[in-house]
Amino acid sequence: MTKAIRTIPEPNKTIDVVRDCDVVVVGGGPGGIGAAVSAARNGADTVLIERYGYLGGMGTGGLVTIIPCLSDFAGTMQIGGINQEWIERLTLKEAEIHPPQEIWGSTDKRLISYWNDRSFFTVREGHIIYSSIIDAEISKCILNDMVAEAKVKTYLHSWGTMPLMDGNKAAGVVFESKSGRQAILAKVVIDSTGDGDLLPFAGAAFDTDIDPNLRIANLSLCYWINNVNFMKVDDFRKMYPLRWAELMQDLMKKGGHPFFMRSNLKGQENVVWIHPRYANSSQTDVEELTRVEFLGREKMLLTHEFFKKNIPGFEDSFIVLSSPQLGTRGARRVHGDCMLTSGDLLSNEPFEDTIAIFPDLDRGEASLAHPNTFIPYRSLLPRGVENMLVACRAFSSDQEVNNFFNLIPHCVAFGEAAGTAAALSISRRVSVRNVDFASLRKRLAAQNVPLPGMYPAKYEKKEGKPVAVYEAPAFGERRPASK
Numbered sequence: 184m185t186k187a188i189r190t191i192p193e194p195n196k197t198i199d200v201v202r203d204c205d206v207v208v209v210g211g212g213p214g215g216i217g218a219a220v221s222a223a224r225n226g227a228d229t230v231l232i233e234r235y236g237y238l239g240g241m242g243t244g245g246l247v248t249i250i251p252c253l254s255d256f257a258g259t260m261q262i263g264g265i266n267q268e269w270i271e272r273l274t275l276k277e278a279e280i281h282p283p284q285e286i287w288g289s290t291d292k293r294l295i296s297y298w299n300d301r302s303f304f305t306v307r308e309g310h311i312i313y314s315s316i317i318d319a320e321i322s323k324c325i326l327n328d329m330v331a332e333a334k335v336k337t338y339l340h341s342w343g344t345m346p347l348m349d350g351n352k353a354a355g356v357v358f359e360s361k362s363g364r365q366a367i368l369a370k371v372v373i374d375s376t377g378d379g380d381l382l383p384f385a386g387a388a389f390d391t392d393i394d395p396n397l398r399i400a401n402l403s404l405c406y407w408i409n410n411v412n413f414m415k416v417d418d419f420r421k422m423y424p425l426r427w428a429e430l431m432q433d434l435m436k437k438g439g440h441p442f443f444m445r446s447n448l449k450g451q452e453n454v455v456w457i458h459p460r461y462a463n464s465s466q467t468d469v470e471e472l473t474r475v476e477f478l479g480r481e482k483m484l485l486t487h488e489f490f491k492k493n494i495p496g497f498e499d500s501f502i503v504l505s506s507p508q509l510g511t512r513g514a515r516r517v518h519g520d521c522m523l524t525s526g527d528l529l530s531n532e533p534f535e536d537t538i539a540i541f542p543d544l545d546r547g548e549a550s551l552a553h554p555n556t557f558i559p560y561r562s563l564l565p566r567g568v569e570n571m572l573v574a575c576r577a578f579s580s581d582q583e584v585n586n587f588f589n590l591i592p593h594c595v596a597f598g599e600a601a602g603t604a605a606a607l608s609i610s611r612r613v614s615v616r617n618v619d620f621a622s623l624r625k626r627l628a629a630q631n632v633p634l635p636g637m638y639p640a641k642y643e644k645k646e647g648k649p650v651a652v653y654e655a656p657a658f659g660e661r662r663p664a665s666k
């Protein structure tokens with residue numbers, strides 16, 4: 184971690200307050216989009232602060248354009264709401280692909296082979312699941328539309344630096360931009376920075392430890408190579424499998440990236456996606472982030488030159504884009520009112536305050552035995568801090584749970600629950616900690632969020648928009664919220 188060589192006092196300054204609102208959301212990635220759009224749609228005067236010039240976080244600027252794990256093995260859609268709306272808006276622009284709904288859950292080998300070729304994210308444990316591959320650039324435009332239509336006041340190019348605290352109560356946010364250091368006062372502050380940037384200044388407890396073998400231990404600098412002739416690449420790989428294996432071994436020894444995916448989006452079939460992984464000592468240390476930016480581009484160049492020289496089909500290719508935003512997978516994880524631990528991955532009992540159901544697909548036999556995991560609202564509430572929610576991959580979880588459930592759709596779902604709860608707390612004049620769980624679940628269900636006992640039986644289109652048709656909304660009060 185970057186160490187201070189000495190300290191100096193910061194001169195006392197007054198800060199201009201530029202807005203007084205109901206809800207301020209810091210970070211415009213998947214969590215922040217869910218939070219800001221749902222808070223505003225539920226009637227809260229909402230401000231969104233994002234450090235870059237576009238929205239979407241890793242889902243756009245990080246070039247992470249796979250939205251996986253939306254249905255379980257049985258083919259039932261489990262993540263809906265704002266995430267599904269985002270996908271449907273992309274579908275209308277032909278900027279997204281996914282297996283058609285009729286085949287979710289299918290074990291047909293022919294279909295599996297077809298979808299495996301398009302993206303292995305659409306197949307798990309011999310079942311086709313609902314996962315979507317999206318266009319990053321069109322997504323930026325659609326997310327702009329979604330926040331603008333919801334009347335969220337958005338500040339881009341603005342870095343949220345610290346929450347304003349009144350004792351243990353959050354009361355707003357300080358942010359920095361070309362306009363200087365400014366403040367926004369708010370009744371509820373939502374940390375959607377991904378990394379939990381506000382937590383240290385809010386006095387919230389959090390963990391940062393990560394087992395180096397876990398996916399979330401790695402930083403990434405993703406990149407795309409364009410103009411690849413895949414007919415030639417596939418022919419070479421099929422005709423000379425041993426030579427292919429030798430070459431990939433050689434590339435790996437050099438520190439390059441032998442594993443790549445195809446875009447498969449319409450008109451982008453000649454584009455290769457590479458998601459490398461870099462070990463690091465911390466994902467919030469600016470010196471480490473800088474080191475990996477340099478290393479990532481060095482290895483990107485090495486990989487592309489190697490492919491061009493050795494793999495037929497890459498001769499005329501070029502690097503079209505390296506991610507504008509370094510890929511961070513795991514940083515701070517807040518200590519919430521309820522911390523999800525590996526034991527929760529084995530439970531089939533919903534919580535009283537369940538705000539989302541996440542299909543459990545990545546743990547082999549264990550997943551087949553336990554297809555869905557329930558997520559409690561309390562995992563978004565930082566212990567001991569009032570008026571604050573954490574709606575991003577910094578949610579309250581141990582390393583194992585975080586490793587499985589910090590993906591893009593999960594974070595949109597955290598955001599949707601947090602934003603809805605924040606608006607509810609304001610309209611009912613209670614703190615976010617005291618929001619009535621039953622009312623929150625009812626609102627989420629009405630927003631097409633599948634919940635236990637409130638599964639949308641099916642989606643119907645009304646005036647071009649997906650509307651859930653529910654089965655009987657009975658909810659067993661098992662796993663009460665006292666945990």
Ligand SMILES: Cc1cc2nc3c(=O)[nH]c(=O)nc-3n(C[C@H](O)[C@H](O)[C@H](O)COP(=O)(O)OP(=O)(O)OC[C@H]3O[C@@H](n4cnc5c(N)ncnc54)[C@H](O)[C@@H]3O)c2cc1C
Pocket residue numbers: 209210211212213214215232233234235238239240241242245247248249250251341342343344375376377378380402403405458459509510511512574575576577589590591592594
């Ligand atoms: C290489 C890689 C591959 C991955 N593969 C997949 C995959 O295939 N599918 C999948 O679903 N997930 C994948 N993930 C994980 C997923 O991308 C993230 O976990 C998810 O995007 C987290 O969403 P978030 O909203 O918590 O954070 P982020 O996506 O990181 O968004 C945080 C947002 O907040 C902004 N921000 C941060 N700090 C501040 C601040 N202080 N002030 C203002 N703004 C701030 C950021 O600019 C960003 O817009 C991958 C991640 C990486 C890095």
